[in-house]
Structures are given as structure tokens and as C-alpha cells.
Amino acid sequence: MTADTATTTRYRGERRWTPRNVLLVVVGLLVGALTVFPLVWMLSGAFKTVDEVNDPALIPASPTWENFTYVFTQVPFARYLLNSLLVAGAVTLIALWFHSMAAYALARLQFPGREKLFAAIFATLLVSLPVVMIPTFLVIRTLGLLDSYAGLIVPAIFNAFGIFLLRQFYISLPPELEEAALVDGASYWRIYRSIIVPLSRPILAALAVFFFLANWNAFVWPLTITSDPDLRVVQLGIALFQQQYASDWNYVLAASTVAALPTLLVFFFFQRQIVESIKSAGFK
Known part of the structure; x- marks a missing residue:
């Protein structure tokens, strides 16, 4: 040595x-x-x-x-899991689709009022859910979407954080890629579909985890707009299950374990994408 x-x-x-x-x-x-x-x-x-x-x-x-046998036989817990999976999956897919297009337009396209529009979107991060819950509820009721999957899915699609993070990622991409594609005659839609989306897979995977977990654990909004037992999501089902079996904690813990497993599996399989998205986007 x-x-x-x-x-x-x-x-x-x-x-x-x-x-x-x-x-x-x-x-x-x-x-x-x-x-x-x-x-x-x-x-x-x-x-x-x-x-x-x-x-x-x-x-x-x-x-x-x-305990697990009791949970799935005495209450429609499988139905609760299916509802949460449907809502969380639909919100995640639709949100990623629209957020990526909006972020790309705000990052690369030149149009009047672009910066003001982005500032207005970013400002919504300062507004908490209780502030907009009543107006959103009135809109959903006016549209006739109470007690429906659409009422659970549509209000949860917009998320300013997703647009902000994707926009910062797209700004960091080298513009030479798009310039070369424009010279070859590609449209902005072709550039977005063939170049931007494939390069965005790490950060899209990370956002998919965030969106899925947020909607899988949703409680207040489903409680507000649903009264149909067939539309109960898993977190609402666990709360009602806990009220019914307050003294039987073994059943409540078994139900909570089943509800937590999808979130643990999602994070376990996508943890590398989360770390890569933080390194590549940098939250800057």
C-alpha cells in the first residue's frame, strides 16, 4: 500500500x-x-x-x-379493489397522455400567452383540495356524474405537478433532435409520438407511480360523490370495514395489508424509474 x-x-x-x-x-x-x-x-x-x-x-x-378469507367472503372487498384499480389505472393513463402533450406544447411550441398559461397552471399547486371541492362537486352534479366512474375519474385527471415536471424535462432535451426531424419533414405530432414519448419513458414511469398511488389512496373525493356500494373504492371500504369491525383488529389489518400490497409492488418494480426521473429532470 x-x-x-x-x-x-x-x-x-x-x-x-x-x-x-x-x-x-x-x-x-x-x-x-x-x-x-x-x-x-x-x-x-x-x-x-x-x-x-x-x-x-x-x-x-x-x-x-x-382473516383474509373472512375479508373476501363476508364483504365485497374484491369489488372495492377492482373499483380502485379501474379508477387509478384510468386516471394514470389519461393523465399521462394529456399531461405529456400539454407539457410538450408549453416547452417547445411558440404561441401567444404561453408563459402566462404556464404560470396559471403552476399557480394551481397553491390551491388545496378543500378549496375546490365544493365547486367541483357542483360541476359534477350539474353534469349528472354523481355515483359514476366518470365522476371519480374526470376530476382527478388534471394535475399541475405532472405538467410542471414534464415541461422541465422537455426543456432539458437537446433541441437538435427536433430540428433534425423538422428538416426531414416530420410534423410536431410525429416528433412528439416518435421522439419525445420514447425519451420520456423514465419520467413517465415515475409519474405513473405517483398518479397511481395518489388515486389508489383517494378517500375524500370518493366519499363525497358516491353513495352506491358498488362504487366504493378500497380506502372507503376499509374505513367502513373498520367501523363495522372496530373490535376485530385482525380483520382490519388483513384488509389493510391487501390494500397496501399493490402500492408496495408498484413502488418495488418502478423505484429505479423514480430515481432516474429525479436525476434526469432534477426538479429544476
């Missing part, structure tokens, strides 16, 4: 184990433990009996699947 290598190794070791870095590691471990503990408790409780859940001192027996 040379002197330079030994000095570098010693420097890295000293830098790694400084009191500040040790404190950061301890804080990170505590935050990680606090984050993982509710999930572990939910998973363990989903496979226990009601007595084992209510009495932590009781030695648990072998895991049981009866």
Missing part, C-alpha cells in the same frame, strides 16, 4: 466516523425504524387471531389465513 493510498483510506475512515456522521446514521436508523414499524405491525397482525392482536403478551400460534 502506497503512502497516498494509506492517507486516502485514513481520511475516508476519519470522515466516515466523525460525530456528525455518526449522529446522522443514528437519526437515519431511528427514522427508518419508525417508518418500518407500522408496516411490520400490520403484516404481523394480519396473520393473528383477535385474541393475539388484543393481547400482545399472548404467545402467537402459527400464522392463520382465516
Whole structure:
């Protein structure tokens, strides 16, 4: 080992184990433990009996699947999952389609009022859901979309964050790609479909995860516009399930585990795209 290598190794070791870095590691471990503990408790409780859940001192027996069987046989939980999947999937696909087109127009096309339009869209990020819930409800009621899938899907399509993030990504793309395509006679629609969309796959995948999770976990809006039991989404179904089985936490935890599995799987399979989108777009 040379002197330079030994000095570098010693420097890295000293830098790694400084009191500040040790404190950061301890804080990170505590935050990680606090984050993982509710999930572990939910998973363990989903496979226990009601007595084992209510009495932590009781030695648990072998895991049981009866809780999941009860959830799917005594309540239409599969229907709730299907409704959430349909709504979240439809919103994600439609939102990505329209948001990408709007972001490309705001990033590349020149037309009067472009910057003002983008500023108005961006300003909607400052408006919270409770502020627009009543006007949106009145519009949906006027259109006759209460107690319908359209009423659950259409208001959730627009999201200023998606347009903003995609626009920033499109601005960072080299304009030479489009210029070469224009010289070859390609239209803006052909450029968007053949060049922009393929290059946008990482960030579109990340936005798909965000949109899907947000609509899968939607609760307030479905509660506001739906009263038909056949249109209940999974989060609303769990809330009603919890009211009915308030003392049987094992059933509630089993239902929550089933509802959480799709979100965990989506994040697990698309975590690389999320990281790549953050690096490529940079949130700048």
C-alpha cells in the first residue's frame, strides 16, 4: 500500500466516523425504524387471531389465513379493489397522455400567452383540495356524474405537478433532435409520438407511480360523490370495514395489508424509474 493510498483510506475512515456522521446514521436508523414499524405491525397482525392482536403478551400460534378469507367472503372487498384499480389505472393513463402533450406544447411550441398559461397552471399547486371541492362537486352534479366512474375519474385527471415536471424535462432535451426531424419533414405530432414519448419513458414511469398511488389512496373525493356500494373504492371500504369491525383488529389489518400490497409492488418494480426521473429532470 502506497503512502497516498494509506492517507486516502485514513481520511475516508476519519470522515466516515466523525460525530456528525455518526449522529446522522443514528437519526437515519431511528427514522427508518419508525417508518418500518407500522408496516411490520400490520403484516404481523394480519396473520393473528383477535385474541393475539388484543393481547400482545399472548404467545402467537402459527400464522392463520382465516382473516383474509373472512375479508373476501363476508364483504365485497374484491369489488372495492377492482373499483380502485379501474379508477387509478384510468386516471394514470389519461393523465399521462394529456399531461405529456400539454407539457410538450408549453416547452417547445411558440404561441401567444404561453408563459402566462404556464404560470396559471403552476399557480394551481397553491390551491388545496378543500378549496375546490365544493365547486367541483357542483360541476359534477350539474353534469349528472354523481355515483359514476366518470365522476371519480374526470376530476382527478388534471394535475399541475405532472405538467410542471414534464415541461422541465422537455426543456432539458437537446433541441437538435427536433430540428433534425423538422428538416426531414416530420410534423410536431410525429416528433412528439416518435421522439419525445420514447425519451420520456423514465419520467413517465415515475409519474405513473405517483398518479397511481395518489388515486389508489383517494378517500375524500370518493366519499363525497358516491353513495352506491358498488362504487366504493378500497380506502372507503376499509374505513367502513373498520367501523363495522372496530373490535376485530385482525380483520382490519388483513384488509389493510391487501390494500397496501399493490402500492408496495408498484413502488418495488418502478423505484429505479423514480430515481432516474429525479436525476434526469432534477426538479429544476
